Amino acid sequence: MLADPTRATFCVALLDGRAWTASELARVAGVSAPTATGHLHRLVDSGLCTERRQGRHRYVQLADPETAALIESLAGHFPAAAAPTGLRASTASAALARGRTCYDHLAGRLGVAVTDAMTGRGLIDRDAGFALSDKGRDWMTAELGVDTAAWSTGRRPAAKECLDWTERRSHLAGLAGAAVCARFLEAGWIRRIGSTRAVRLTGPGAEALERLLDLDAAALE
Amino acid sequence: MLADPTRATFCVALLDGRAWTASELARVAGVSAPTATGHLHRLVDSGLCTERRQGRHRYVQLADPETAALIESLAGHFPAAAAPTGLRASTASAALARGRTCYDHLAGRLGVAVTDAMTGRGLIDRDAGFALSDKGRDWMTAELGVDTAAWSTGRRPAAKECLDWTERRSHLAGLAGAAVCARFLEAGWIRRIGSTRAVRLTGPGAEALERLLDLDAAALE
DNA sequence: GCGACACTTCGGCGGTCGCCGAACCGTCCC
DNA sequence: GGGACGGTTCGGCGACCGCCGAAGTGTCGC
Known part of the structure; x- marks a missing residue:
């Protein structure tokens, strides 16, 4: 789940604790909108993220501080991903x-x-x-x-x-x-x-x- | 890295803190010896595990308590994997x-x-x-x-x-x-x-x- | 020395999955 | 209403990767 480079990029971006829109995340990860949509569905379904629909925007953020701590500790164990x-x-x-x-x-x-x-x-x-x-x-x-x-x-x-x-x-x-x-x-x-x-x-x-x-x-x- | 079912099985088995041989791990994960060898190489290269050659056996164990804690917390976040x-x-x-x-x-x-x-x-x-x-x-x-x-x-x-x-x-x-x-x-x-x-x-x-x-x-x- | 055994390397097969383009649906704004 | 825009669904392409069988290397024990 977190092994995929695109999803990992999403999670690292979301580590700031704020809610991001789908297209913002697509841009930082360098993928197309359809790809981002699919990944976000999986992140939300797995309970790692929560979403909030607002108008034509879809705001996504990490589910809770525990999830954030998990991702930070993963980043700590694999420094290569941050090079x-x-x-x-x-x-x-x-x-x-x-x-x-x-x-x-x-x-x-x-x-x-x-x-x-x-x-x-x-x-x-x-x-x-x-x-x-x-x-x-x-x-x-x-x-x-x-x-x-x-x-x-x-x-x-x-x-x-x-x-x-x-x-x-x-x-x-x-x-x-x-x-x-x-x-x-x-x-x-x-x-x-x-x-x-x-x-x-x-x-x-x-x-x-x-x-x-x-x-x-x-x-x- | 930990997303692969076989490697995940290896890691959960290794959570007992003891050193396992390559064939023991292959058996619990239900894969052949060549497959296990490949996975173990990657786990050792990534720093998650350490190995100790002894005669014709290859003993593998988790690198340190921090790694073990990381894997336990991952297991806590994805209860489905343990069903x-x-x-x-x-x-x-x-x-x-x-x-x-x-x-x-x-x-x-x-x-x-x-x-x-x-x-x-x-x-x-x-x-x-x-x-x-x-x-x-x-x-x-x-x-x-x-x-x-x-x-x-x-x-x-x-x-x-x-x-x-x-x-x-x-x-x-x-x-x-x-x-x-x-x-x-x-x-x-x-x-x-x-x-x-x-x-x-x-x-x-x-x-x-x-x-x-x-x-x-x-x-x- | 000669088998038995643990492990390794190599090659090739097959399935999975991430990716995008195109078309579609809803909301916002003029 | 109509255009712009964010997001979604679908279909198909391609690559990656996990898997095994066969063959090879080193070690142990007789």
Whole structure:
């Protein structure tokens, strides 16, 4: 199911967590519309994706964060699939390596750096697994204004480990990861590059990282 | 790569963590020896498996626990692949559902029950992720005689979440999961059924579960 | 040395599946 | 209404790939 190059391309594109139309996906994968239609049917039937009809458009997105995590971990195991060729592609992939969204949280050098800084300050506890500490929970509330009390419901974990396929190291996922990413976007600390999943750190964003996590943004290049 | 039915069968068989010979794998997958050879070459080349030549035998096993976790989570996302047909197959799958090893730790109803019991007693902290608590670390040392101090080295986490594809819930993996499974096998609390990955709880094992975790073995059927 | 055995390589067969062009159906906008 | 456009269905082409049989290589045991 995910072995087909076209479907794999679709899934990687969908990793940004947004809903794509059928023709957008057809274009990035370089296939015709009929081909894309067939693949999307299979992805939806298999439960990997959900669709939403709206007018003459068909919006498709990944079914849930678990599916996104599965695809990221697959990408981590098969780095060959992500090897780009040509100048245009390699600058795009460099941007992705610097910072990007992974479904609904931060990844790339940026995501790993934030995770490391949070670990260093005792916000994430890695000694015996991968958990948000009490201190981390307080930090989320105080510094980011996140209502962590609402997290008790539902079965999605507060903190989750996600293997970064460019850095080959772990970054923060789960509710906390999603909250950090949402807050960063909302505050204008990061901004999407074009309509891709690559993100760029803004000036205020660099200041915020320095202030909140004592993180030197220059080290992120 | 993992989409091929034959290779998928190989991988599921290899999930027990042991090394299999080429002909054993060919037999369980129902293919000829030449076919198996070709598939094994590709699995080894892709880094999913490692091989060890020994005399005229070729022993193959999964490369590492991360790979095993990846395959288990794939199995969790595509339950159709595990649907058995026929009496023989369905009794075998019932045994697997009761209890089995998942690479090097416990899975199935047994694995989930142990994990739940450990969570209930505060040995595993699930509030903010999935981590072994200090209390859990002490318990491993006192009750199982595990030297948790040696865990600080290496990058494999002490506790890790692993999605159980029969129970559709999480069970304990990572160093702690491996230690529990090893200790249970060593003490004769569980025993392998034939040469499969299914395990059976023994009489002393039921007593131990009752004593250590206040877990009623009868509830596991 | 000589069989038995585990595994490998080669060649060729066959089915599956991804792909597209052409034609069709619905929605949007003028 | 009519054109433009997104999406869909159908049919057929072509390539890829998994599969096996036959023959070959190395190892083990008598």
